[in-house]
Amino acid sequence: MKRILIVFAHPAMEKSKIQKQLLASAATLQSLTIHDLYEQYPDFAINVHHEQELLRIHDTIVFQFPFYWYSSPSLLKEWLDLVLEYGFAYGHSGTALAGKQLLIATSTGGSQEVYQHEGHNKYTMREFLHPFEATASLCGMSYLPPFIIHGAHQLRTNEEAIQQQADRYREHLLLLQTS
Amino acid sequence: MQNFLWEAFVYLAATVLVVPFAKHFRIGAAVGYLIAGIIIGPYLLKLVGSERETVLRFAEFGLVMVLFLEGLQLQPTVLWNLRRSIFGMGSAQLTLSTIAIGTLAWACGLTWQTSILLGSILSLSSSAITMQALEERGHEKTAVGQSSFSVLLFQDLAAIPLLAIFPLLLIQRTHSIQESHGTSTHPAWLQAILIICIMGAIVASGKYLLRPIFRFIARLRSRELFTATALVLIIAITLIMELTGIPPALGAFLAGVVLANNEYRYELEADIEPFKGLLVGLFFVSVGACLNFGAVINAPALTASIVLALILLKIVTLFIVGRIFNLSLTENFLFSISLAQGSEFAFVFFSFSANAIGLPENIASLLNAAVALSMLFSPLFVHMQQYFLNRVTPTHSQNKEFAPLPLQEHPVIIAGFGRFGQIVGRFLRANNIGCTILELNADTVFTLEKFDQKAFYGDATRVDLLESAGIAKAKVFIIAIDEAEKCTELATLIKKLYPHLHIMARAYDVIHAHELHEAGADIIERETFSSSLDLGIEALRALGFRAHFATRAARLFRKHDEKAVREMASIEKMETYVSLAKRRARELEKLLQRDNTKNDSDIDKAWDLAAQRSTPTEPTT
Numbered sequence: 001m002k003r004i005l006i007v008f009a010h011p012a013m014e015k016s017k018i019q020k021q022l023l024a025s026a027a028t029l030q031s032l033t034i035h036d037l038y039e040q041y042p043d044f045a046i047n048v049h050h051e052q053e054l055l056r057i058h059d060t061i062v063f064q065f066p067f068y069w070y071s072s073p074s075l076l077k078e079w080l081d082l083v084l085e086y087g088f089a090y091g092h093s094g095t096a097l098a099g100k101q102l103l104i105a106t107s108t109g110g111s112q113e114v115y116q117h118e119g120h121n122k123y124t125m126r127e128f129l130h131p132f133e134a135t136a137s138l139c140g141m142s143y144l145p146p147f148i149i150h151g152a153h154q155l156r157t158n159e160e161a162i163q164q165q166a167d168r169y170r171e172h173l174l175l176l177q178t179s
Numbered sequence: 180m181q182n183f184l185w186e187a188f189v190y191l192a193a194t195v196l197v198v199p200f201a202k203h204f205r206i207g208a209a210v211g212y213l214i215a216g217i218i219i220g221p222y223l224l225k226l227v228g229s230e231r232e233t234v235l236r237f238a239e240f241g242l243v244m245v246l247f248l249e250g251l252q253l254q255p256t257v258l259w260n261l262r263r264s265i266f267g268m269g270s271a272q273l274t275l276s277t278i279a280i281g282t283l284a285w286a287c288g289l290t291w292q293t294s295i296l297l298g299s300i301l302s303l304s305s306s307a308i309t310m311q312a313l314e315e316r317g318h319e320k321t322a323v324g325q326s327s328f329s330v331l332l333f334q335d336l337a338a339i340p341l342l343a344i345f346p347l348l349l350i351q352r353t354h355s356i357q358e359s360h361g362t363s364t365h366p367a368w369l370q371a372i373l374i375i376c377i378m379g380a381i382v383a384s385g386k387y388l389l390r391p392i393f394r395f396i397a398r399l400r401s402r403e404l405f406t407a408t409a410l411v412l413i414i415a416i417t418l419i420m421e422l423t424g425i426p427p428a429l430g431a432f433l434a435g436v437v438l439a440n441n442e443y444r445y446e447l448e449a450d451i452e453p454f455k456g457l458l459v460g461l462f463f464v465s466v467g468a469c470l471n472f473g474a475v476i477n478a479p480a481l482t483a484s485i486v487l488a489l490i491l492l493k494i495v496t497l498f499i500v501g502r503i504f505n506l507s508l509t510e511n512f513l514f515s516i517s518l519a520q521g522s523e524f525a526f527v528f529f530s531f532s533a534n535a536i537g538l539p540e541n542i543a544s545l546l547n548a549a550v551a552l553s554m555l556f557s558p559l560f561v562h563m564q565q566y567f568l569n570r571v572t573p574t575h576s577q578n579k580e581f582a583p584l585p586l587q588e589h590p591v592i593i594a595g596f597g598r599f600g601q602i603v604g605r606f607l608r609a610n611n612i613g614c615t616i617l618e619l620n621a622d623t624v625f626t627l628e629k630f631d632q633k634a635f636y637g638d639a640t641r642v643d644l645l646e647s648a649g650i651a652k653a654k655v656f657i658i659a660i661d662e663a664e665k666c667t668e669l670a671t672l673i674k675k676l677y678p679h680l681h682i683m684a685r686a687y688d689v690i691h692a693h694e695l696h697e698a699g700a701d702i703i704e705r706e707t708f709s710s711s712l713d714l715g716i717e718a719l720r721a722l723g724f725r726a727h728f729a730t731r732a733a734r735l736f737r738k739h740d741e742k743a744v745r746e747m748a749s750i751e752k753m754e755t756y757v758s759l760a761k762r763r764a765r766e767l768e769k770l771l772q773r774d775n776t777k778n779d780s781d782i783d784k785a786w787d788l789a790a791q792r793s794t795p796t797e798p799t800t
């Protein structure tokens with residue numbers, strides 16, 4: 001069974017509905033660690049050594065966050081900048097992450113239609129997430145198809161639909177663990 | 180002297196012997212006191228004699244204190260939060276009940292003025308008995324508890340005109356009687372002006388005179404002196420009031436209201452509470468001892484019907500009020516039966532101004548006895564009511580939560596509102612977190628007042644003070660006192676008595692931080708550490724470093740320092756025999772040594788590829 005690390009980034013958890021539910025649902029799984037970045041590092045003072053140790057002892061890394069300005073919240077970017085050091089994540093001797101899996105799990109306000117070439121945002125989600133895909137590639141990780149929840153704005157008031165998505169997320173993670 | 184000691188012995192011994200029984204049978208301490216009084220009185224054991232009237236006069240002073248304390252509770256915020264039930268239910272109850280009882284009195288042949296006055300006096304219920312009965316059954320916070328509290332509060336407010344102004348209206352009519360009795364030598368209009376002037380004087384002195392006096396006394400930091408001052412204040416009011424023929428309770432109540440928003444409120448409350456308890460007990464004992472059973476025995480049928488009429492009329496009117504204000508049926512039963520007894524004010528009234536309004540003496544003493552009997556029966560009725568309700572509806576929902584009690588139950592208590600506590604308090608307030616503040620420095624409290632910050636004067640290591648500040652309901656206790664030893668002492672005390680609290684403490688230095696840790700504080704902050712480090716950042720920037728670098732360097736230093744301090748804590752214990760100054764010097768030395776060995780090069784590693792490549796992290800497989 002694979003050990004999953006959810007690196008979670010949400011700057012205003014108290015206002016979240018969907019992400020909170022997703023996290024709660026994931027938390028019920030075995031051998032899965034939830035790492036809440038904004039709770040751990042409110043002042044952005046990331047403990048690089050600690051983070052690297054966490055990465056070492058897990059097989060599948062999940063970046064879970066709400067999609068902001070076509071990317072992740074800023075602390076996750078800071079985390080990437082600091083933690084994925086030369087000699088650890090990449091470079092000649094940087095093989096700590098090689099062979100691990102990377103999954104992006106995110107939620108967007110707009111519907112799936114707007115994330116099309118003909119749509120309002122002009123690019124697909126897969127394209128917006130290219131930097132993560134390239135990061136995975138540089139670190140020798142296998143990049144999994146992203147888990148995306150669209151239309152978060154409409155979903156907010158629908159408890160049942162949120163629960164459905166949360167269950168889907170849990171199933172998805174469970175499948176990753178056992179495959 | 181011996182006589183006095185004997186009397187004191189009889190009164191206290193009766194209380195000590197009877198009240199535990201009262202507690203055991205859940206009939207309430209007040210009723211226990213009454214029974215104790217009756218037992219030692221002239222109709223049973225004959226242990227007390229002619230002095231009992233004197234004792235009663237003395238014990239009435241207990242009621243003066245009760246009213247002072249009740250006045251203290253009357254903060255504008257409490258009134259506002261409960262305005263609907265206080266003014267709605269309270270006035271409805273008083274009006275209905277006055278009409279009902281007054282009509283009966285009028286029908287019995289009394290004049291309409293006397294009837295109205297009698298009706299309103301008998302409409303009042305006993306706070307001592309009701310609130311205790313409800314608290315014993317855990318009802319203080321339920322709809323019933325809050326409704327009863329509101330009604331009783333309104334009755335207290337109404338007692339002002341009842342005890343003072345109404346008799347005035349009747350003085351005209353009974354002028355001749357009064358002069359022959361010699362209770363008041365002033366004509367009515369002069370009396371009225373006098374009352375208004377004195378009320379004004381109390382309000383004015385409460386605002387402008389008492390505060391500086393309390394501030395001065397508080398600065399001397401002598402608890403006994405503060406208690407003495409509080410007693411002097413109440414006794415002075417009583418004396419002045421008696422001179423002018425106004426009930427002293429009224430003046431004390433007014434003084435209490437004036438001081439309700441004062442920063443010394445909690446301290447006053449805690450200081451007077453024990454005196455009040457004892458004197459109120461004494462009051463009920465002497466009421467019991469003074470009961471005129473002769474009158475009762477001469478007219479048993481009349482007494483019985485008066486008592487019954489009183490209780491029934493009260494229950495019916497209270498029930499109607501409860502109905503109007505949406506109490507459920509079971510709640511309404513408890514509410515109307517709990518409040519269906521005469522008030523302790525009635526005793527004061529009957530002995531104070533009964534003949535002033537032309538009430539015959541024998542009727543007055545009958546009514547007095549009737550009120551006492553209604554009190555005695557009150558717990559019995561409540562028991563019966565509970566019993567029947569439990570039989571009929573075993574799962575009645577009496578614990579419905581009422582709107583939360585206003586204020587004084589803040590989640591945070593801050594002890595010490597000086598330079599440190601102020602910042603914490605202001606920050607929490609800015610985020611809409613209510614704080615109850617306890618501060619010992621009278622000057623600080625005064626200064627804060629000028630800047631619209633509310634702080635209460637009081638020593639935070641006093642348990643009674645902590646209780647009245649609402650510590651049982653608090654979640655976080657912040658210790659921000661200046662004196663290091665006092666901080667540790669307080670942390671130990673809180674940890675022992677209120678283990679549910681999250682204790683956060685301000686530490687003077689590293690050594691003090693260790694002591695606080697030992698005492699059980701959960702979060703400890705060294706008072707100068709963060710600000711010193713911030714200044715360090717500014718120093719680096721002034722020397723040309725980028726702000727981001729300086730800030731990151733400070734973060735790293737903080738981590739390093741916290742680790743060093745933690746590690747030193749274990750070594751610290753072995754060196755407790757060394758003098759404080761020496762320990763400080765050694766600590767500094769150790770810290771400096773550690774600073775030398777630390778590696779700062781990783782501050783900018785993330786954004787400096789060259790640095791990363793030159794010091795590669797351990798390769799892993």
